[in-house]
Amino acid sequence: MIKRTIFILLTMTSTLLTAQNNAKLQSKLETQAKAMEQQVIEWRRKFHQNPELSNREYQTGTFIADYLKSLGMDVQYPVAKTGVAGLLKTGKPGPVVALRADMDALPIAERNSLPFASNVKTNFGGQETGVMHACGHDAHMAMLMAAAKILSDNKKELKGMVKFLFQPAEEGVSPDESPAGAELMIKEGVLENPKVDAVFGLHIQSLLPSGTLNYRSGALMAAVDAFDVKVKGKGAHGATPWEGVDPVVVASEIMNGLQTIVSRQTALTEAAAVVTVGTFHAGIRRNIIPDEAFLQGTIRTFGPEMQKNVHEKIKLTATKIAEASGATSEVNITIMYPTTINDAKLTEKMIPSLEKAAGREKVHVISAVTMAEDFSFFQQKVPGFFFFLGAYPADMKLERKPTHHTADFIIDEKSFATGVRALVNVTVDYLLGSK
Numbered sequence: 001m002i003k004r005t006i007f008i009l010l011t012m013t014s015t016l017l018t019a020q021n022n023a024k025l026q027s028k029l030e031t032q033a034k035a036m037e038q039q040v041i042e043w044r045r046k047f048h049q050n051p052e053l054s055n056r057e058y059q060t061g062t063f064i065a066d067y068l069k070s071l072g073m074d075v076q077y078p079v080a081k082t083g084v085a086g087l088l089k090t091g092k093p094g095p096v097v098a099l100r101a102d103m104d105a106l107p108i109a110e111r112n113s114l115p116f117a118s119n120v121k122t123n124f125g126g127q128e129t130g131v132m133h134a135c136g137h138d139a140h141m142a143m144l145m146a147a148a149k150i151l152s153d154n155k156k157e158l159k160g161m162v163k164f165l166f167q168p169a170e171e172g173v174s175p176d177e178s179p180a181g182a183e184l185m186i187k188e189g190v191l192e193n194p195k196v197d198a199v200f201g202l203h204i205q206s207l208l209p210s211g212t213l214n215y216r217s218g219a220l221m222a223a224v225d226a227f228d229v230k231v232k233g234k235g236a237h238g239a240t241p242w243e244g245v246d247p248v249v250v251a252s253e254i255m256n257g258l259q260t261i262v263s264r265q266t267a268l269t270e271a272a273a274v275v276t277v278g279t280f281h282a283g284i285r286r287n288i289i290p291d292e293a294f295l296q297g298t299i300r301t302f303g304p305e306m307q308k309n310v311h312e313k314i315k316l317t318a319t320k321i322a323e324a325s326g327a328t329s330e331v332n333i334t335i336m337y338p339t340t341i342n343d344a345k346l347t348e349k350m351i352p353s354l355e356k357a358a359g360r361e362k363v364h365v366i367s368a369v370t371m372a373e374d375f376s377f378f379q380q381k382v383p384g385f386f387f388f389l390g391a392y393p394a395d396m397k398l399e400r401k402p403t404h405h406t407a408d409f410i411i412d413e414k415s416f417a418t419g420v421r422a423l424v425n426v427t428v429d430y431l432l433g434s435k
Contacts, residue, residue, distance in 0.1 A: 022432065025157055026356065029150060029428065033420045036146045040416045043145055045116040047138035051105030051131045053122065054169035055180055057082040060103050060141070064166050067145060071152040073164070080184035084166040087194075088152055090431075094160025097427050098191065098199040098382075100182075100375060101137070101144035102170035108132040111407035134409040136204035136391070141166060143202075143416055147423040160431045165190055170374050172226075172336060182377040191381050198346055199384040200426045201375045202419055206402040208390030210412040212362045213354045213422055215387040217347040221340035222272070222300040223307055224372030229254060229295040229318050230330040238287035248282045250327045251293035255280065257317045258297070265313055271302035273310060274370050300370040302339055340376040343383035350385050353429045357421035371404070385426065391415040 052060050061084050065077035068086035076085040083103070109130030110117045120131040148164050169181035179187065191199075208214055231251045236244025255277045266273045275297065282293035299314070301307040315331045322329035354363045366388070375386050391411040393402065400408040 025154065025428070029154065029424050030421065032150045032153065033146070033417055033424060036149065036420065037417045040142045040146045040420060041413045043142035044139050044413065044416065047141055048114075048133050049116050049118055051118050051120055051133045051138070052103075053107060053124070053131060054104040054171050054173050055081050055177055057103045057168045061166070061168070064103075064141065064145065068148060068164060071148060073148075073152070076190075079188055079190060080168055080181065082168040083185055084164075085185070085190050086148065086164040086166075088148070088155060088162040088164070090155045090158045090160060092159040094158075094431055095197040096161045096163065096194045097430050098163040098165055098196045098378070099144055099147060099423055099427060100165040100167055100199060100201040100378065101140035102167050102181075103137055103141060104169055104171050105131050105133045105137065106135060106171060106405060108134045108405070108407050108409075110134070112410055114410070132407070132409070134406060135171070135404050136206070136409075136411060137170065139204050139391070139411060139413075139416060139419070140202070143419040143423060146416075146420045147427070150420070150424050151427060154428075158428065158431050161194055162427060162431075163190065163196060167374075172374075175334065182374040186377055186381060191378070196382050198430055199375075199378045199382050200350075200423065200430075201378075201384070201386045202389050202422060203373065203386070204391045204411055204415070204419070205388040206391055206393075206404060206409060206411050208388060208392060209362075210391050210394060210415045211358060211418045212364060212390035213358045213387055213418065214364045214366045214390060215342065215347065215351075215354065215385075216365055216368065217342050217344045219271075219302055219339050219341050219368050220386060221368065221373050221376070222274070222302055222370045223339045223376075224337045225299040225301075225307070225311070226334040226336055227295075227297050227299060227314055228332045228334075229297075231293045231295070231318075231322055231327055232329070233289075233291060233293070233325075233327045235291040236289040238289055241289055244289050245326045246289050247291065247293035247327055248289070250322055250325045250329075251280065251282065251295055253325070254318045254321045254329065255295060257321050258314060261310060261313045261317065266306065266310065271306060272300070272368070272370050273302070273306060274298070274300035275310065275314065299333070300372060302368065337372045337374045338376045338380060340373045340386055341379055342385050343379070346383045346385045349433070350426050350429070353425040354387065354422055357425045358418050362418075387422070389415055389419045389422065 107124035233247030
């Protein structure tokens with residue numbers, strides 16, 4: 001009886017000391033995250049002014065690799081062409097956590113008047129355009145760099161290891177450059193040696209309330225695929241269209257027909273689906289009916305059955321409409337990213353970590369979204385948790401919505417501190433909470 005009582009007292013004492021130590025560490029992490037707020041903003045602005053497209057993140061990758069080396073990490077660079085992988089060792093046995101941020105910008109000319117707006121220009125797909133961080137990847141990198149600094153400074157109080165993955169080409173590449181991004185990083189071994197036990201990532205959301213953290217268990221983001229339709233007709237003089245088969249008209253009918261796949265042929269009560277035509281190219285002069293027309297678009301689905309059905313209906317629609325007009329069509333569908341699926345157990349485990357970072361009232365469960373993320377490739381290999389950081393700049397009184405992938409995209413920099421705390425918290429809580 002005495003031995004049992006002593007054991008219970010020792011256990012209670014150990015538990016109390018652990019709780020006190022964890023509370024002290026949490027307070028220290030909060031202080032450090034607050035102290036780095038301005039540095040995060042400066043990093044983000046540096047990246048924003050110097051954006052680089054997918055698989056072209058040369059300056060970005062070099063800057064990040066040098067920074068991680070300055071923290072004393074083992075650094076692999078380049079990985080997956082322009083990516084960076086840093087390994088933080090605590091010197092004590094324990095789990096291995098991976099944290100991921102994406103690096104690439106988009107071929108968009110920035111339209112806002114920010115003092116650090118991008119003026120970078122490029123030729124993309126034969127067209128002159130600007131280059132812009134119009135999805136928040138600049139902020140992702142800056143927040144993960146801050147998390148790397150904070151975790152590195154506190155490694156003596158942690159156990160296990162942390163891998164920092166700065167990933168190129170999340171926005172995708174041309175088929176001749178595939179695989180890329182997360183898929184290529186995995187093929188090059190970033191989840192091995194040491195083997196990763198869990199992977200975390202966040203994405204800023206310019207339309208969600210600033211400083212909120214938003215998540216859901218299971219399917220969070222859609223699978224994304226690309227389609228190309230080549231319509232072959234018969235050229236003619238613009239004044240005598242009956243002498244040819246107009247591929248512009250046929251392609252237009254196909255484009256309209258594709259919209260019925262979602263609106264009339266898909267069970268939308270089960271899950272959302274999207275078929276969007278993004279480009280339409282045909283002809284070279286107003287009075288010449290060309291021989292060919294080209295459509296390109298994106299597909300968003302949830303689940304393999306819906307994905308298969310939508311693919312089949314795109315091919316059937318394009319083929320039969322072309323045949324009905326005396327033309328032919330060729331349809332190619334490229335499978336890109338799978339559905340982003342949060343591991344249920346890991347999600348449940350990390351909710352308290354988010355609540356510590358933002359406050360319980362600012363942590364929300366949300367519906368699945370039809371955007372897509374190649375973070376899903378990491379989740380296919382190890383349990384993963386991906387969440388959204390709200391960053392709507394309410395105090396800026398914008399005339400246009402700061403929608404992602406548009407020239408008007410803009411985010412509230414005051415949200416970054418919450419993002420840093422979230423990245424640090426999920427990491428520390430996983431490392432110290434795992435047996």
